[in-house]
Amino acid sequence: MSGPVLAFIEHAGGEPDRLSLEALAFARSLVTKLGAALEAVVLGSGVEGVAGQLGAHGVGAAHVATDARLDDFAPAAWGAAIRTIVAARAPAAVVVAGSERGNEVLAHVAARLGLPMAANVIEVTPGNSWRLVRQRWAGSLLEDAALDAPIRLLSVAPHAVAAAPTAATSVPTISTFAPELEPADLVARVVRREPKASAGVSLADAKVVVGGGRGVGSAAGFANLEALAKELGGAVGGSRVVTSLGWRPHSDQIGQTGLRIAPDLYIACGISGAIQHIVGCKAAKRILAINTDPDSPIMAVADYAVIGDLGAVVPAITAEIERRRAPA
Amino acid sequence: MNILVCVKRVPQTGGRIVLTADGQAIDTKFLGHTISPHEECGVEEAVQIVEKEGGSSAVLTLGPAEAEEQLRDAMAIGIDRAILLETTGGEWDPVSTAGAIAETVEAQEAAHGHFDLLFFGNEAADTGDYQIGVRVAVALGRPVINGIKDIWFTDDRHAVLARREAPGGGWETYELPLPVVLGVKEGLNLPRYPSVPGRLRAKKKEVERVALGSSPSGALGLGAGEDSAGLGGAVPGPTKLLLRLPQEERSAAEVIGRGAEAAPAVVDMLERIGVLAR
Numbered sequence: 001m002s003g004p005v006l007a008f009i010e011h012a013g014g015e016p017d018r019l020s021l022e023a024l025a026f027a028r029s030l031v032t033k034l035g036a037a038l039e040a041v042v043l044g045s046g047v048e049g050v051a052g053q054l055g056a057h058g059v060g061a062a063h064v065a066t067d068a069r070l071d072d073f074a075p076a077a078w079g080a081a082i083r084t085i086v087a088a089r090a091p092a093a094v095v096v097a098g099s100e101r102g103n104e105v106l107a108h109v110a111a112r113l114g115l116p117m118a119a120n121v122i123e124v125t126p127g128n129s130w131r132l133v134r135q136r137w138a139g140s141l142l143e144d145a146a147l148d149a150p151i152r153l154l155s156v157a158p159h160a161v162a163a164a165p166t167a168a169t170s171v172p173t174i175s176t177f178a179p180e181l182e183p184a185d186l187v188a189r190v191v192r193r194e195p196k197a198s199a200g201v202s203l204a205d206a207k208v209v210v211g212g213g214r215g216v217g218s219a220a221g222f223a224n225l226e227a228l229a230k231e232l233g234g235a236v237g238g239s240r241v242v243t244s245l246g247w248r249p250h251s252d253q254i255g256q257t258g259l260r261i262a263p264d265l266y267i268a269c270g271i272s273g274a275i276q277h278i279v280g281c282k283a284a285k286r287i288l289a290i291n292t293d294p295d296s297p298i299m300a301v302a303d304y305a306v307i308g309d310l311g312a313v314v315p316a317i318t319a320e321i322e323r324r325r326a327p328a
Numbered sequence: 329m330n331i332l333v334c335v336k337r338v339p340q341t342g343g344r345i346v347l348t349a350d351g352q353a354i355d356t357k358f359l360g361h362t363i364s365p366h367e368e369c370g371v372e373e374a375v376q377i378v379e380k381e382g383g384s385s386a387v388l389t390l391g392p393a394e395a396e397e398q399l400r401d402a403m404a405i406g407i408d409r410a411i412l413l414e415t416t417g418g419e420w421d422p423v424s425t426a427g428a429i430a431e432t433v434e435a436q437e438a439a440h441g442h443f444d445l446l447f448f449g450n451e452a453a454d455t456g457d458y459q460i461g462v463r464v465a466v467a468l469g470r471p472v473i474n475g476i477k478d479i480w481f482t483d484d485r486h487a488v489l490a491r492r493e494a495p496g497g498g499w500e501t502y503e504l505p506l507p508v509v510l511g512v513k514e515g516l517n518l519p520r521y522p523s524v525p526g527r528l529r530a531k532k533k534e535v536e537r538v539a540l541g542s543s544p545s546g547a548l549g550l551g552a553g554e555d556s557a558g559l560g561g562a563v564p565g566p567t568k569l570l571l572r573l574p575q576e577e578r579s580a581a582e583v584i585g586r587g588a589e590a591a592p593a594v595v596d597m598l599e600r601i602g603v604l605a606r
């Protein structure tokens with residue numbers, strides 16, 4: 001008989017985090033394969049409401065640490081709290097979201113337990129030795145791997161599975177526990193927060209993103225892209241080349257080491273379509289490429305293309321939109 | 329400040345990944361190599377801090393003999409010395425890698441004095457294991473925080489302040505007593521390009537080599553090997569079996585037109601897909 005699968009649930013504003021619900025959906029398919037129970041860990045004071053919602057996602061038992069020291073992010077302490085439940089429940093696996101925090105906390109669990117950890121998993125097959133498929137290069141490459149450990153520590157790649165409630169809703173048993181925290185676990189914790197500077201549409205949320213690459217030619221060349229983005233109520237982003245050259249700030253970078261965006265439309269101007277850029281924009285519903293080179297790799301991922309000099313094409317599109325909007 | 333930066337040699341892949349016939353690695357016949365971007369910023373930050381605060385900087389990598397190239401690149405922009413943990417054969421799993429790095433840090437500190445800061449990338453560009461820095465920190469009993477895009481010090485230089493982006497936007501700051509381990513991210517700074525004199529100086533600097541051999545977990549062998557020194561009884565893994573390319577659903581682009589004359593057709597398309605409606 002297999003031990004339970006333990007899912008770690010991040011939350012904000014009294015709601016479970018979306019990526020954690022995806023991880024729960026992933027964990028649910030794992031418990032089916034194992035014939036095990038699905039349990040959850042939720043941390044922080046006043047989180048019973050979060051735990052209560054997890055029944056709709058197949059959780060039978062939720063372990064809640066109502067400890068104010070865990071309210072804000074403290075990765076070693078969060079890891080210690082998870083270890084408290086791991087010790088009590090001897091799970092077959094611990095599953096977390098492959099979020100920045102999820103991966104970081106699981107690394108603490110893994111390091112302290114002396115166990116291997118697999119990050120950004122998209123498939124798992126339990127057996128004598130567990131087989132899994134995980135993402136490398138932010139998803140540009142997949143790895144088949146074997147994981148041999150008494151407790152399998154997995155983070156689930158974002159958007160590998162959909163977060164869907166189960167058909168049969170149940171009410172989870174909620175039990176509280178006191179995490180075993182050492183002073184050293186609380187050294188790395190947030191001491192100050194600064195809110196988001198809310199100025200206009202953010203790149204992360206924009207419905208239309210106009211992205212510029214080396215083909216834009218200069219920092220000044222981005223004025224054309226700004227004008228088009230403004231016309232479309234969108235935001236401007238760019239490739240690593242343009243942030244490395246200082247044409248744009250790093251916060252504008254789209255890709256593996258920048259932002260991952262999912263707008264309705266991404267307009268890639270003078271961007272060749274390197275894999276590290278594509279992983280940041282492939283979630284866009286549609287991609288329009290504007291490029292002088294009809295053979296550039298971006299053509300293989302774009303839905304639409306205009307072959308030509310962006311210095312001419314982009315202003316022409318802006319002008320055409322203005323022309324159609326102008327009262328007749 | 330004495331600083332050690334851990335970097336990894338990764339292929340400079342571009343438009344399309346090509347794998348070797350045995351599916352064990354990226355075919356790098358036609359590719360150069362680089363330091364992962366997050367770690368490049370770690371290197372730059374170390375150089376800047378030592379320029380401002382004094383002290384010394386070192387760079388370390390675990391990898392094949394060729395990884396000396398990345399160590400020289402780091403020294404070319406101003407890192408003082410380099411350590412190569414030289415491996416033979418395939419990739420090392422993250423548990424074994426972290427074990428070897430932690431052991432080396434201890435040996436280096438016994439010989440050269442302690443490091444105030446250990447810099448890691450938030451995640452390596454190729455494997456993206458998201459754990460080496462944390463494992464090393466735990467092995468050494470030091471505090472660690474990832475995702476760092478801003479670093480400064482308290483007036484007495486006993487603690488570091490480090491800032492990262494919060495999940496929903498905005499920033500969160502951590503204050504950690506030295507010595508500390510930081511996982512840094514691109515955006516921390518704008519790494520400089522090595523100058524020609526910098527490259528010449530780097531050529532003359534020494535690279536300390538430690539021969540490690542093949543991974544304690546074995547290329548395809550499962551479970552801990554005989555000599556998993558440094559792992560402190562930890563179970564190594566995961567074990568890579570095979571690499572493959574994901575299936576892409578998208579098909580080739582529909583060419584709407586050429587040059588500025590394409591504008592009306594583009595705007596027709598924008599109207600059709602509903603991004604112009606306001």
Ligand SMILES: Cc1cc2nc3c(=O)[nH]c(=O)nc-3n(C[C@H](O)[C@H](O)[C@H](O)COP(=O)(O)OP(=O)(O)OC[C@H]3O[C@@H](n4cnc5c(N)ncnc54)[C@H](O)[C@@H]3O)c2cc1C
Nearest residue numbers: 213214215239240255256257270271272276277292310453
């Ligand atoms: C580990 C790692 C991580 C990385 N992370 C990222 C990342 O997060 N984001 C990212 O973007 N990159 C990343 N990169 C870099 C990536 O590999 C590419 O180098 C980069 O994306 C290329 O940027 P680019 O398309 O702007 O430039 P180029 O590849 O130089 O392409 C320029 C394009 O512009 C076209 N062009 C030129 N002139 C014009 C013109 N007048 N009009 C129209 N088209 C024109 C050219 O035909 C070409 O297709 C990473 C690389 C590595 C190794």
Ligand SMILES: Nc1ncnc2c1ncn2[C@@H]1O[C@H](COP(=O)(O)O)[C@@H](O)[C@H]1O
Nearest residue numbers: 334389390448449451452457458459460
């Ligand atoms: N082979 C290696 N040699 C030196 N440092 C490494 C190595 N592998 C990983 N690291 C460091 O650990 C960080 C996190 O790596 P990972 O846990 O593999 O995602 C990287 O950004 C590097 O700073």
